[in-house]
Amino acid sequence: MSIIKTIKNYAKKIIGEENIEFISHAKNYMSAEFFTKAIGFISVPVFTRLMTPDEYGILAIFTSIISISSILMGLNFHGSIVRYYHEEENNFSEFISSNIIFLFVFNILLIYFINLFKIEIAEFIGVDLNVFIIAIIVSIFNIPIRIFLSYLQTSKQSGKYSIISVTKSLLMITISIIWVYLLTDKRYLGRMYGQLAVYGILFIVAIIYFIKLGKPKFKRKYVKYSLVYGIPLIPHALSHFILSYFDRIAINQITGSADTGLYSFAYNVGLIMSVVVMAMNKAWVPIFYENLKENNYKKINTMAIQYSKYIFLSAIILILFSKEIVMILADESYYRALDLVPIIILSYIFVFLYTLFGNYSFYRKKTGLISIATLLAGLINIGLNYWLIPEFGYIAAAYTTLVSYILLFLFHYFNAKFIVGGTVIKLNKILMDFSVVLFFAFLYLLLFNFISSFIILFTLKILISIISLYYFILKKVDNPSN
Incomplete structure (x- = not known):
């Protein structure tokens, strides 16, 4: 015991x-x-x-x-x-x-x-x-x-x-x-x-x-409350539908069903990151609302930084072992989709970031601007897909989705900070940690392209995972001030 x-x-x-x-x-x-x-x-x-x-x-x-x-x-x-x-x-x-x-x-x-x-x-x-x-x-x-x-x-x-x-x-x-x-x-x-x-x-x-x-x-007052909250979010929800599915429709129209299959498979692998983000957000929202109601801004900021570390660590591990995941789930005909998986995982990091700041708007019931932003992101995504897919093929769709989610994150951050108002989560430490994710993602691409030995490559992946685990989770045990 x-x-x-x-x-x-x-x-x-x-x-x-x-x-x-x-x-x-x-x-x-x-x-x-x-x-x-x-x-x-x-x-x-x-x-x-x-x-x-x-x-x-x-x-x-x-x-x-x-x-x-x-x-x-x-x-x-x-x-x-x-x-x-x-x-x-x-x-x-x-x-x-x-x-x-x-x-x-x-x-x-x-x-x-x-x-x-x-x-x-x-x-x-x-x-x-x-x-x-x-x-x-x-x-x-x-x-x-x-x-x-x-x-x-x-x-x-x-x-x-x-x-x-x-x-x-x-x-x-x-x-x-x-x-x-x-x-x-x-x-x-x-x-x-x-x-x-x-x-x-x-x-x-x-x-x-x-x-x-x-x-x-x-009681009508309760219905009015929900209508005021929910109706402005309908365009937001429909636009999310566009962001999630329209790229596949565009690929199918422009380059054919084979490329659509490859892209869909890559997205299914990337959905593992979506599971992490959505599950943690479900746990985060009640705690966030509870502390925001009590004006515990310092606690929210501290917890948000730690929350982001779990997301970033998950992203690094999934990027590092994306090839192995693809090999387990499919045969060689799907391996061409491998290059898309890191981009899709990065997209879900920005989904996490925009939900982190979007929750302020949900709490303050400022949902109208959320719908406008998501609708604009959806329209930009449609335009970019029709412009870039004919030029660069189905790979472009992963990048257009990444751009759309980056734009959503920027909007929600500036909306929370300058329009909704109040004290918001500080971004500098979170972005510093995110730069570590980008560094390891770039390092992975270098290793993947220049090292052919499976044993050496896999060993390096394990080593990077251990370093990431120490940096994001274990380091504060040795240094409590972090």
């Missing part, structure tokens, strides 16, 4: 007492993100062997419909949950029930209008009517599910959040694979039915949970 206690005390010394809560929740969110993404990775070769490319393409469009319609139907109310919880925790059940009742009525009206033009919409998108209808139903189920998960996040119930997220993915993939296997025609419907079934179950679970929170009530 004494050895375990010693290890725990040493871990606390490395991490810092003020970061224990953050690490605890980040661990849960990251575990959930990694498990759900891993389940997704494992399912890809299964579905591609059971379905034809045409069927797999229909499934991709189905997913896109859900993404877009969930934004429009949910009105970004799930985001207001996180913000409001830190203002009026006592009457939170009334806030949730008011929002769900409003969204229920709103979506009845929206579905009525969709029903009038459902055939035309399905034909415009290029899918069968039944595919479109299933996607809309899944989107409706998704509304209370997202609100439920946002509630668990903001109330720091990261354990429950993780269990529900992983269970959802496991059930959906298992049921879908069985359903797809049993069908002999239009097998893509099996995947859709599996998602519909699981979302239907979680929809019921979420509603029951909210009823148990308190007697359902409706």
Whole structure:
């Protein structure tokens, strides 16, 4: 027991007492993100062997419909949950029930209008009517599910959040694979039915949970709060959809499906970094809001610097071992995509940086400018893709995405500092640490191009990883003033 206690005390010394809560929740969110993404990775070769490319393409469009319609139907109310919880925790059940009742009525009206033009919409998108209808139903189920998960996040119930997220993915993939296997025609419907079934179950679970929170009530002031918060973010959410998917559309139009496949694969590898960033942000936001409410600016700054170190260390390790990850996940026909992975990982560092400062706008409810910035970044991304992909090929898309996220970071920083106002996280130390990431990324490229021996190269990667671990995490143990 004494050895375990010693290890725990040493871990606390490395991490810092003020970061224990953050690490605890980040661990849960990251575990959930990694498990759900891993389940997704494992399912890809299964579905591609059971379905034809045409069927797999229909499934991709189905997913896109859900993404877009969930934004429009949910009105970004799930985001207001996180913000409001830190203002009026006592009457939170009334806030949730008011929002769900409003969204229920709103979506009845929206579905009525969709029903009038459902055939035309399905034909415009290029899918069968039944595919479109299933996607809309899944989107409706998704509304209370997202609100439920946002509630668990903001109330720091990261354990429950993780269990529900992983269970959802496991059930959906298992049921879908069985359903797809049993069908002999239009097998893509099996995947859709599996998602519909699981979302239907979680929809019921979420509603029951909210009823148990308190007697359902409706108050217009709570709906007004969420509308003011959520509506301005709809262009922001749609623009994020552009930033995430439009590059693939442009590549497919300009250079063909083979390059689209390579680019998509590289992005799937880079998504590992996205898992790290998004999981840590889920843990960071409640802690950030709590300390911002109490004006603990010094603590926020200290924790943000340490938070960024975890991100930077993860990025360096992923860049260093990106070749090995690619070799594990794919055969030689995909190795050409290897050069894109470090650029994509750097892009997600700027996603982290812009969320770090964007959280100030979310807290102060200054969401209108966020939407304008994201929309502009999306439009710039579209323009750059159509300009540079014909000239430089699919590789250009990775750089255009990086540029778009750099612009988003700059906007959110200047917006937080000069428009939203107040004391913000100091950037100089974070940028100094980021320069270390750039140095090691450049060093990796030199080593990769000039050293052919696998053993020597792998040994150097291990050495750089150890140096990075010491610099970002262990150094403050030897020098507590850091």
